Amino acid sequence: MYILAPSLLAADFTRLGEQISETQAAGAQYLHIDVMDGVFVPSISFGMPLIESIRPVSSQFFDVHLMIVHPEKYIEEFVRCGADGITFHLEAAKDPQSIIDKIHQCGAKVGISIKPGTALEEVFPYLEQIEMVLIMSVEPGFGGQAFIPGSYERIRRMREYIDTHGLNVKIEVDGGVGKKNVREVLNAGADVFVAGSGVFRKNSISDNISKFREAFEEGKQE
Ligand code: DX5
Ligand code: ZN
Numbered sequence: 001m002y003i004l005a006p007s008l009l010a011a012d013f014t015r016l017g018e019q020i021s022e023t024q025a026a027g028a029q030y031l032h033i034d035v036m037d038g039v040f041v042p043s044i045s046f047g048m049p050l051i052e053s054i055r056p057v058s059s060q061f062f063d064v065h066l067m068i069v070h071p072e073k074y075i076e077e078f079v080r081c082g083a084d085g086i087t088f089h090l091e092a093a094k095d096p097q098s099i100i101d102k103i104h105q106c107g108a109k110v111g112i113s114i115k116p117g118t119a120l121e122e123v124f125p126y127l128e129q130i131e132m133v134l135i136m137s138v139e140p141g142f143g144g145q146a147f148i149p150g151s152y153e154r155i156r157r158m159r160e161y162i163d164t165h166g167l168n169v170k171i172e173v174d175g176g177v178g179k180k181n182v183r184e185v186l187n188a189g190a191d192v193f194v195a196g197s198g199v200f201r202k203n204s205i206s207d208n209i210s211k212f213r214e215a216f217e218e219g220k221q222e
Contacts, residue, residue: 003193004193004195004213004216005032005192006028006030008196009034010143024060026209030061031054031058032196033046034065035064035065035068036140043142052082055081063087065111065174067092069092071099072099075103086108087132088103089115091114096126110130111133113136113140127169132171132192133162133172134173137176143197144196155171155188172191173185179198183215186216186219
């Protein structure tokens with residue numbers, strides 16, 4: 001099953017609750033929530049109070065993407081505010097194992113994210129214990145950037161590694177994913193598709209999401 005994860009960063013914040021409900025009604029199973037600290041990435045986005053206030057309006061899986069240093073400090077608080085899954089950056093983790101354990105102890109699913117320049121091999125040792133690996137297809141920090149073409153090969157290689165080792169871990173792809181390239185990203189082997197501009201901009205949310213759903217229903221083309 002393919003999963004759409006609209007990225008809140010591209011929403012109209014004056015109509016946040018309404019727009020979240022629209023994504024849910026249109027079939028988006030996850031809500032992707034980008035937390036930026038101005039240190040790990042240049043920009044600052046939002047944090048716990050926002051997550052806590054939107055939790056009651058959605059039953060989607062809250063997919064919290066932490067682009068912050070010292071992710072270990074904030075795990076309990078994010079889970080308390082409503083995170084269902086927490087993805088941290090391998091580049092920001094001094095002791096990835098202890099972060100994985102802590103997220104699991106708090107009752108949430110674990111994702112590990114890698115930036116476009118980080119070798120896939122660095123995440124291999126952890127794949128057996130985590131639920132999701134997030135392959136960034138742009139440099140983290142801002143919405144609306146163009147998909148880096150080299151990401152297709154990284155998704156394919158990750159898919160191959162996961163399948164040959166019989167692992168049960170989802171591949172999430174984040175950055176520059178839209179109706180134009182969703183099929184290519186899907187064919188490369190992604191399971192979870194993050195889309196900010198692709199969901200919230202230009203056309204209505206439900207029209208945008210229906211394009212993703214068409215691609216998901218067609219499935220993988222050999
Ligand atoms: C970038 C964020 C993304 C971003 C995606 O650092 O992690 O989730 O919001 O936005 P689009 O889909 O517009 O590239
Ligand atoms: Zn993200």
